Amino acid sequence: MAWISGVGMVRINRHYQKGLRDLAVEAASQALRDAGIDGVDYVVVASSSSYKQVGQLDLAGYTASYLGLRGARSLAVEAGEASGLAGLLAAYSLVASGSADTVLLVGVDKLTEYNSGEAYDMIEGLYDIEGEGFYNIGHAGVAGLLMRLYMHEYGVDRLTMSYWPAVMHANAKQNPYAMLRFAVTPEKVASAMPLADPVTLLDSYPLGDGAAAVVITKRPGQVRIAGVETATGLPSPAHRDDPLYLESVAEAVSRLGLSREELEGIDVMEIHDSFTITAYMILETLGLSDKGRAAKDLAEGKYTVEGGGPVMNPSGGLKARGHPIGATGVYQLAEVTMQLRGDFPGVKVDGARRGMVISMNAMGSSAYTALLQAE
Amino acid sequence: MSIARHWRRRHNLYRLIGTRCRSCGRTFYPQAQRCIYCGSSDVEQARIDGEARLLSYSIVYSVTDEARYEAPVILGLVEVGGVKLITEITDASPGELEVGMRLEPVLRKVSIHGESGLIYYAVKFRPAMGGGGSGED
Amino acid sequence: MTLQARPEKGSGIHGWGAYIPRYRLPLKLIASTWGWHEDQYKGLNVREKAIAGPDEDSTTMGYEAALNALKRAKIDPSEVGAVFFGTESKPYAVKPSATIIAEALGITPITMASDLEFACRAASEAMRSSIGLVSSGMLKYSLVIGSDTAQAQPGDVLEFTAASGAAAFILGPSSGASAVFEGSYTYVTDTPDFWRRSLQPYPRHGEGFTGEPAYFHHIINSVKGLLEELGLKPGDFDYAIFHQPNGKFPVRVGLRLGFTMEQIEPGLVTPMIGNTYNASALMGLARVLDRARPGERILVAPFGSGAGSDAYSLIVTDEIVERHDLAPKVDDYIARRVEVDYGFYTRYRGKIRLMPR
Numbered sequence: 037m038a039w040i041s042g043v044g045m046v047r048i049n050r051h052y053q054k055g056l057r058d059l060a061v062e063a064a065s066q067a068l069r070d071a072g073i074d075g076v077d078y079v080v081v082a083s084s085s086s087y088k089q090v091g092q093l094d095l096a097g098y099t100a101s102y103l104g105l106r107g108a109r110s111l112a113v114e115a116g117e118a119s120g121l122a123g124l125l126a127a128y129s130l131v132a133s134g135s136a137d138t139v140l141l142v143g144v145d146k147l148t149e150y151n152s153g154e155a156y157d158m159i160e161g162l163y164d165i166e167g168e169g170f171y172n173i174g175h176a177g178v179a180g181l182l183m184r185l186y187m188h189e190y191g192v193d194r195l196t197m198s199y200w201p202a203v204m205h206a207n208a209k210q211n212p213y214a215m216l217r218f219a220v221t222p223e224k225v226a227s228a229m230p231l232a233d234p235v236t237l238l239d240s241y242p243l244g245d246g247a248a249a250v251v252i253t254k255r256p257g258q259v260r261i262a263g264v265e266t267a268t269g270l271p272s273p274a275h276r277d278d279p280l281y282l283e284s285v286a287e288a289v290s291r292l293g294l295s296r297e298e299l300e301g302i303d304v305m306e307i308h309d310s311f312t313i314t315a316y317m318i319l320e321t322l323g324l325s326d327k328g329r330a331a332k333d334l335a336e337g338k339y340t341v342e343g344g345g346p347v348m349n350p351s352g353g354l355k356a357r358g359h360p361i362g363a364t365g366v367y368q369l370a371e372v373t374m375q376l377r378g379d380f381p382g383v384k385v386d387g388a389r390r391g392m393v394i395s396m397n398a399m400g401s402s403a404y405t406a407l408l409q410a411e
Numbered sequence: 412m413s414i415a416r417h418w419r420r421r422h423n424l425y426r427l428i429g430t431r432c433r434s435c436g437r438t439f440y441p442q443a444q445r446c447i448y449c450g451s452s453d454v455e456q457a458r459i460d461g462e463a464r465l466l467s468y469s470i471v472y473s474v475t476d477e478a479r480y481e482a483p484v485i486l487g488l489v490e491v492g493g494v495k496l497i498t499e500i501t502d503a504s505p506g507e508l509e510v511g512m513r514l515e516p517v518l519r520k521v522s523i524h525g526e527s528g529l530i531y532y533a534v535k536f537r538p539a540m541g542g543g544g545s546g547e548d
Numbered sequence: 549m550t551l552q553a554r555p556e557k558g559s560g561i562h563g564w565g566a567y568i569p570r571y572r573l574p575l576k577l578i579a580s581t582w583g584w585h586e587d588q589y590k591g592l593n594v595r596e597k598a599i600a601g602p603d604e605d606s607t608t609m610g611y612e613a614a615l616n617a618l619k620r621a622k623i624d625p626s627e628v629g630a631v632f633f634g635t636e637s638k639p640y641a642v643k644p645s646a647t648i649i650a651e652a653l654g655i656t657p658i659t660m661a662s663d664l665e666f667a668c669r670a671a672s673e674a675m676r677s678s679i680g681l682v683s684s685g686m687l688k689y690s691l692v693i694g695s696d697t698a699q700a701q702p703g704d705v706l707e708f709t710a711a712s713g714a715a716a717f718i719l720g721p722s723s724g725a726s727a728v729f730e731g732s733y734t735y736v737t738d739t740p741d742f743w744r745r746s747l748q749p750y751p752r753h754g755e756g757f758t759g760e761p762a763y764f765h766h767i768i769n770s771v772k773g774l775l776e777e778l779g780l781k782p783g784d785f786d787y788a789i790f791h792q793p794n795g796k797f798p799v800r801v802g803l804r805l806g807f808t809m810e811q812i813e814p815g816l817v818t819p820m821i822g823n824t825y826n827a828s829a830l831m832g833l834a835r836v837l838d839r840a841r842p843g844e845r846i847l848v849a850p851f852g853s854g855a856g857s858d859a860y861s862l863i864v865t866d867e868i869v870e871r872h873d874l875a876p877k878v879d880d881y882i883a884r885r886v887e888v889d890y891g892f893y894t895r896y897r898g899k900i901r902l903m904p905r
Contacts (some may be wrong), residue, residue: 153475153477153479154475156474157475157476157477160475166420166423168496168498170424171497171498171533172471172474172475172478172481172486172499172521173484173497174472174473174474174478174484177469177471177486178469178486179469180471180486181467181468181469181486181487181488183469185467185488229472230470230472231472232471232486233469233470233483233505270448271447272497273488275447279495421651422651425651425652426652426654480602480895499603501601517608518608519603519604520604520605521603530605532648532652535603540880540881540884
């Protein structure tokens with residue numbers, strides 16, 4: 037058994053004044069304080085872009101050193117956009133196996149050290165460099181392809197597609213850790229500048245820097261890690277019979293062994309909505325929405341505190357809270373933990389007992405999920 | 412882009428060589444030592460060719476600095492002889508694109524390694540040339 | 549005789565192919581950008597010029613022309629024993645394009661391959677050499693490519709005609725050829741009509757000096773030499789194709805040599821697409837082969853500054869009929885056109901230097 041006993045987050049932003057290490061230490065210090073401990077057995081650092089953007093290797097070792105955790109064991113984990121949850125898998129395994137009593141998991145990434153063209157260069161590496169990643173896919177090109185495929189296949193218009201970002205921005209507006217704290221209308225999303233047509237600026241996550249941390253302990257706390265699972269997928273959405281179906285997500289979640297009622301009964305979820313289309317793909321892959329229906333369900337109010345179904349991304353999601361690539365999974369964990377503790381400082385899901393995190397890389401090259409339980 | 416990586420993949424990139432699995436019968440791009448579908452190592456190189464169609468596309472405006480010359484880049488989900496792959500579409504302005512349109516392969520520059528570096532060529536697709544005499548193979 | 553017009557063993561063109569990029573820049577936009585009077589370009593008899601797209605260069609264009617030639621030759625690429633790439637717009641100053649094309653076509657590794665330079669005549673030299681290589685039996689098939697993304701100093705009169713395009717031919721033994729070489733002749737001298745120094749992006753030229761002492765002198769001598777050698781007269785030919793730096797020179801040189809407009813017109817492509825340099829006269833030849841009937845006789849005379857001209861006589865065989873439709877024709881590429889403006893042209897041809905193209 038393993039528990040989340042402390043959380044810490046830095047607001048996602050263009051942190052020009054803070055380095056990668058500053059962000060990591062800030063989030064980690066908060067989490068240690070929140071957990072009420074000074075020392076840990078292990079420091080697990082999840083980061084993806086830092087190697088290319090910042091150039092620091094042995095990031096876990098240096099992070100532990102600069103946290104003053106002299107002699108602590110350290111381990112770095114990289115799984116692209118899913119690094120944060122891959123880090124949880126490592127941390128959870130250390131505690132559950134008895135190798136450690138206390139693990140500090142820090143997710144950190146910086147996307148604004150260079151200009152956006154350089155960031156896109158790094159982000160292209162999330163895709164298969166021997167497949168589509170060889171071409172000039174930019175950061176949103178594959179999302180653009182899949183979004184058009186979805187709209188074409190299911191006859192969904194651009195405006196209906198636009199409800200996800202509108203809901204996410206409304207949520208993020210109340211989240212002090214979110215990068216984009218302003219409301220947008222679906223009309224504004226649809227008519228925003230195209231990045232990778234039909235994906236507009238407001239369909240995409242922003243480029244931001246951030247760090248989040250959680251403390252995982254053998255000692256019981258308020259939130260129990262009820263399960264961590266993962267699955268890999270085919271290298272490219274082009275390899276799938278249905279490019280819009282995320283087999284890695286489906287497999288990872290099914291490995292948690294939940295019944296349909298249990299899945300639908302989850303109170304709060306933080307899912308990987310890197311783009312509007314990825315959110316809909318996840319909702320439909322999980323069967324929470326019928327194929328081609330996710331956008332319409334959302335337009336009708338589903339997945340919000342007022343509507344039916346699990347509340348999706350009260351943080352504002354990758355879309356509006358932000359998506360510092362390798363750190364994102366740890367933000368999601370911290371947010372769901374706070375929801376279950378009842379102290380999330382934004383849109384609250386009252387009485388939430390069960391929460392889930394879903395993270396993946398690119399368009400499902402690998403997927404990770406965590407089930408958290410309030411005790 | 413590494414010089415050695417492009418060099419060792421040149422046939423793959425110039426001639427769209429993928430993998431055919433003798434065990435499960437599936438063909439996919441790119442080249443691999445084992446089948447990504449069934450794990451079998453009983454695979455052979457296979458040229459991905461035949462009729463090509465555009466299944467979906469995106470007009471990519473936010474590109475790397477290196478690709479600014481070509482912007483907007485048109486990315487396509489293309490089906491070639493029953494095999495789907497994501498590649499670039501060239502010789503087309505956004506208004507000419509239509510889901511389902513027929514395409515044909517061409518060899519083009521995909522990226523350039525700085526002012527004095529190498530030029531990386533690979534197969535892209537363009538809308539099939541209409542009119543008489545076009546000899547699709 | 550130092551150079552044989554008719555080697556002992558015959559040779560011919562088995563397959564031919566062309567490529568023209570789809571973008572067209574109307575000459576009136578060049579004139580309005582640089583403040584030329586419209587009479588400056590009207591006399592050139594060129595309406596618009598073809599320009600390569602941002603992901604094209606002489607290598608990619610040459611590849612497509614060569615692929616078309618291979619389709620018409622109906623041979624396995626591995627049967628090709630030489631790949632010659634004639635260009636004056638090499639993507640690399642050092643590193644052959646011929647190997648890239650040979651690799652992409654599946655001709656490598658047992659083949660000769662090199663890039664040749666002689667202004668607009670390099671590909672013709674490749675053709676001349678290939679006749680010798682094929683005739684000697686050293687190899688069976690040779691791939692000859694002429695391809696250029698011709699560059700001109702913005703604002704220079706050369707800018708009106710410097711265009712992009714490629715033509716390619718598979719040469720082989722006369723047996724099975726679509727057209728057989730009846731004879732060939734070459735005439736070169738040291739004539740400084742047009743040049744580009746190392747590391748300079750654009751060529752310079754001697755204006756009117758490019759005409760009489762260069763273009764006309766060399767073409768007239770190569771054609772006259774060939775006719776004399778073969779005992780033929782202009783009236784014996786069905787087609788006459790000359791290097792076409794503009795739409796005016798090839799007509800003038802043809803008429804001066806005693807050819808008629810009916811013979812010249814079918815091979816005249818520059819008025820529609822501009823001067824494609826190494827592909828210029830050879831594109832005209834490809835267009836003529838696209839329509840030629842068995843038994844017809846073709847004269848083609850490429851020219852390159854510096855300066856030299858070759859003249860060839862070809863006789864079309866029965867083989868040609870079934871090959872016409874095996875690949876897109878020159879006119880298919882001419883019909884595939886999208887008009888662009890000067891801003892597009894400056895970006896696409898790398899005249900705004902983010903990175904040189």
